[in-house]
Amino acid sequence: MNTGVRRSRLGWTVAAAAAAAVIGVTGCRQMPTAASDAPSRAATGEPSGSSGTQIQGMAGSLASAKQPAGPGGACVFVKPDGAQKFGHVGWGFRVTGTNQWVYGAVENPTNKLYTPPGGYIGAWHAKGTYARMLSEMSRDAHYPGKSSHPYSRYRCVSSSTSDVNNAWAMIRTVESRGFLVGFDRKTGELTSRDCLDATYDVLHAYRTRHLTYAPHLDVPNVWVETLWDWSDHTLTPR
Numbered sequence: 001m002n003t004g005v006r007r008s009r010l011g012w013t014v015a016a017a018a019a020a021a022v023i024g025v026t027g028c029r030q031m032p033t034a035a036s037d038a039p040s041r042a043a044t045g046e047p048s049g050s051s052g053t054q055i056q057g058m059a060g061s062l063a064s065a066k067q068p069a070g071p072g073g074a075c076v077f078v079k080p081d082g083a084q085k086f087g088h089v090g091w092g093f094r095v096t097g098t099n100q101w102v103y104g105a106v107e108n109p110t111n112k113l114y115t116p117p118g119g120y121i122g123a124w125h126a127k128g129t130y131a132r133m134l135s136e137m138s139r140d141a142h143y144p145g146k147s148s149h150p151y152s153r154y155r156c157v158s159s160s161t162s163d164v165n166n167a168w169a170m171i172r173t174v175e176s177r178g179f180l181v182g183f184d185r186k187t188g189e190l191t192s193r194d195c196l197d198a199t200y201d202v203l204h205a206y207r208t209r210h211l212t213y214a215p216h217l218d219v220p221n222v223w224v225e226t227l228w229d230w231s232d233h234t235l236t237p238r
Contacts (some may be wrong), residue, residue, distance in 0.1 A: 020037035028088050028108050028181070028195030028220070054080040067130040068231075071097045072162030074208040076199060077105070077137045077235065078153040078224050087221030090151065090201040092133050093206045096162045101133045102126070104171065106198040108179050109144050115179040123198070138235045150237065155230040161207040170205035174198040181217070197225060 004013040011220040067073060075092040082088030090105030104125030108115075115121050124142040126133075134140065137151045200214035200223075 068156050068158035070158040072159035073155050074098035074203050075156040077151040079151050088195050088218050089199045089220045091202050099129055103133045106195045113181045117178040119178050121179040125171050135238050138237045152235050155227050155232050156237050157210050157230040159209045163207045170202045196220045
C-alpha cells in the first residue's frame with residue numbers, strides 16, 4: 001500500500017513524549033466545556049444531527065466547496081488549538097465513485113491518557129455528502145458535549161486508489177481498541193493509540209494517495225503540515 005512521503009521526525013516524537021510526561025497532555029486530549037461528557041451519542045453508520053431542511057440550507061451555502069476530483073478522495077479535519085495547541089484531527093473518505101463520504105474521529109472527551117479496549121473514547125462515524133460532512137465537522141455535530149475547540153481547518157486530496165471495505169474494517173478497529181498516550185501496559189513500550197493514529201490508520205486502510213506516514217506519538221499539528229499535495233482550507237461553522 002502507498003504510505004506516501006515518509007519523513008523522519010524523531011525530534012518531534014521525543015518532544016511530544018516529553019511534553020506528555022511533563023504536563024500530562026498531548027494530541028487528542030480535548031478540553032470540553034459541556035456540563036456533562038457522558039456518552040450521549042452512539043456511533044452509527046448513518047448521518048445524524050441536523051434535519052433534512054437544515055442540511056439542504058447548509059448544502060446551498062457550501063455550493064462553492066469543491067470535493068476532490070476522481071473516483072476516490074480523503075480529507076483530514078483539524079482542530080489546531082485542541083489539546084493545548086498540539087492539535088486534534090479527524091478523517092473522511094469518499095465511497096468510491098459516489099457522492100457519499102464516511103467521516104469520523106476519536107474525540108477522547110474524558111481527557112484520559114489511557115482507556116482500555118472497549119472503553120468509552122468518544123469515537124464516532126457518520127455518512128453523508130461532501131457538503132454535509134463539512135457542515136457537521138465545522139459544527140462538531142457528533143462531539144459528545146460542546147467542544148471548546150471546533151474543527152477549523154481541513155485538507156483534502158483526490159485518490160485514484162481506494163479500499164472502502166478495508167477502511168470500514170479499520171473504523172471498527174480504532175473505535176474498539178481504546179485510547180493510549182504513554183506506556184503500553186502490556187508491552188511496556190512508549191506508544192499511542194490516539195486521534196492521529198485513528199485518522200492515519202483509517203486513511204491508510206483506504207489506500208489514500210500522498211498520505212504521509214504518522215509515527216506513534218507524533219504531533220497532529222506537525223503531521224498535518226507534511227501532507228504533500230493536499231488542498232488546504234479554513235473551516236467555519238455552517
